[in-house]
Amino acid sequence: xxxxxxxxxxxxxxxxxxxxxxxxxxxxxxxxxxxxxxxxxxxxxxxxxxxxxxxxxxxxxxxxxxxxxxxxxxxxxxxxxxxxxxxxxxxxxxxxxxxxxxxxxxxxxxxxxxxxxxxxxxxxxxxxxxxxxxxxxxxxxxxxxxxxxxxxxxxxxxxxxxxxxxxxxxxxxxxxxxxx
Numbered sequence: 001x002x003x004x005x006x007x008x009x010x011x012x013x014x015x016x017x018x019x020x021x022x023x024x025x026x027x028x029x030x031x032x033x034x035x036x037x038x039x040x041x042x043x044x045x046x047x048x049x050x051x052x053x054x055x056x057x058x059x060x061x062x063x064x065x066x067x068x069x070x071x072x073x074x075x076x077x078x079x080x081x082x083x084x085x086x087x088x089x090x091x092x093x094x095x096x097x098x099x100x101x102x103x104x105x106x107x108x109x110x111x112x113x114x115x116x117x118x119x120x121x122x123x124x125x126x127x128x129x130x131x132x133x134x135x136x137x138x139x140x141x142x143x144x145x146x147x148x149x150x151x152x153x154x155x156x157x158x159x160x161x162x163x164x165x166x167x168x169x170x171x172x173x174x175x176x177x178x179x180x
Contacts, residue, residue, distance in 0.1 A: 020180060032176055033109055033152060035070030043073065046130050047157040049180065053134045054147050061148050072156020072172045075104050080160035080168040083122075091120055101172060114179035121148035121171040128167045137171075151175045 042049065055065040061175060079101075083089055093102065097106045101120035106112060121143045123133040129171045137143040146152070152173040 007145045030176060033111070033113075033178065034072065034174075034176070035074065035164035036157050038068040038070070041068070041070035041073050043157070044159050046103075046128060046161075046167075046169070047073070048160045050157045050159075050171065051155065052136060053131070054157075054171070055136065059146050063148060063150050064153070066152060066173070068074075069154040069156050069174065071108055072105070072154055072174060073158060074112070074156070074174045075101075075108055075155040076158025076170040077160065078158065079104065079120075079122075079170040079172075080158045083124075083168055083170075084160055084162055084166070087122060089122070091122065099167070105174065113176045116174060116176040117151055119149060119152060119173035121169075121173075122147050123169040123171075125167040127165045127171065128161060133167070133169055149173065 035041070045114065051066075051068060054120075058065060079093070082093060082098075086094055088094060093099050098107055102116075102118045105116070105118055118180070121137050123137055125133050139146065152175050154174040154176070156172040156174075158170045162168075
């Protein structure tokens with residue numbers, strides 16, 4: 001004989017609240033882990049244009065726009081400036097704890113995720129040339145693959161312009177999962 005008890009209803013209610021609240025917390029948590037909402041950071045005109053061009057490419061492929069992450073913008077800006085300051089060019093950094101894009105993102109996260117996928121595009125121009133830089137990335141199959149990869153949900157763009165006008169751009173693409 002099955003009997004309903006007040007305790008079983010309370011247990012179901014508590015489980016439901018934990019499940020629903022946990023789902024909302026997980027979504028909010030990812031935004032917080034990535035530095036908050038896009039309005040928490042001011043992009044340069046060049047960074048904003050790269051975002052627009054990237055999302056336009058994605059729209060042409062019926063892909064969702066990438067969400068700007070303040071944390072990823074910070075990581076990308078640091079990478080662009082680091083390449084200038086340390087006089088190197090490439091995805092692998094000479095800085096031990098920040099050698100790869102994955103390591104650089106993990107270095108800044110408040111806690112490690114359950115899983116994440118990171119992509120990075122680099123662009124250098126002798127002067128500020130946003131459209132030309134973006135077009136060069138789109139002409140490269142591996143860089144284009146990052147821009148239109150349906151897995152990625154977040155982006156950070158970091159521009160650095162040297163005193164002599166040379167211009168570095170780093171694009172960081174991310175999908176992240178903190179589990180349930």
